[in-house]
Amino acid sequence: MRKMLNTLFVLTEDSYLTLDGENVVVNQDKTQTARFPLHTLEAILCFSYPGASPALMGACAEKNIDLVFFSPRGRFLARTVGEPKGNVLLRQEQYRAADDPNISCRYARSFILGKVYNARWVLERATRDHPQRVPVETLKGISGQLADALPRIEDAMTLEELRGLEGEAAQRYFEGFDSLILQQRDDFAFTGRNRRPPLDPINALLSFAYTLLANDCAAALEGVGLDPYVGFLHRPRPGRSSLALDLMEELRAVYADRFVVTCVNQKLLTPKHCEKQESGAVWLTDEGRRAFLKAWQQRKQQTIQHPFLNEKIPWGLVPYVQALLLARTLRGDLDRYPPFFWK
16 A cells, blocks of 8 residues: 655745755755655645746656646646656556546546545534534435435436536535534525635635645546546546546535535634735635645545455545546456545
């Protein structure tokens, strides 16, 4: 099993990263401010404008360290990718499967089954843990609608049908999402999903969490030899990591949404961590990003029992394990891709 190493987050907007021997060096105004041994790192997430030196990019690619660039506001910009990993025959099989509508639909069904199943149990867990503080009957009603959708998803024969069922289920789920927010309700009220840009604090947190999760999924797929840009549910589009978006579907509610709710309910993030722009967009402040990323790393270290492997693993390895299971399914080692069913 792969070991969880550290992730380096570079949040200072004017930082420039360079390579010195076997170390990544953080520089500001041509002055060294920090250095970290590369062998201790699994990924480097850089939220600065200057970027990194070509030498560091090459070293990260060689050592399989994920080096990802974001704007200071958290918008994904680019990832460094070295020589493709894994067997080229695996990627050929992936491309053949993506070109076949029936095979693509089979994989897409699994992703959406996992997504709707996990969304349902996020609501069920709230009714169990906080029966006096949430509208139990309302959440139970939504949970029942999501349960009814599962056999329809299982029977869907086309990608268009699946997308319709997924959209309907997501709408039902988000109708109950506001009830999960138990603290700071006036400041973190949720009235619906909005993005590009997010228009309220809770959507700003969700968008940032989805960005990080998509990157984790893309890195996991690269790590097992798959092409993160060729998906099954999300069709290939230039510049979009479609397979990473496929893989993260089953993890959105249980991995990202629950994390955001926890941050708000435990007051790890407060209104001071968000700021509204003249355009109406809401973004995390520098302090907010730091608090968010610190909590995100801590969550990734927490262990769970993987439902298919029946082994305890850190949350941060879930995308990697699911990518590995997807690769094994494409190779023919598994009859069907097993979604991550959380409960």
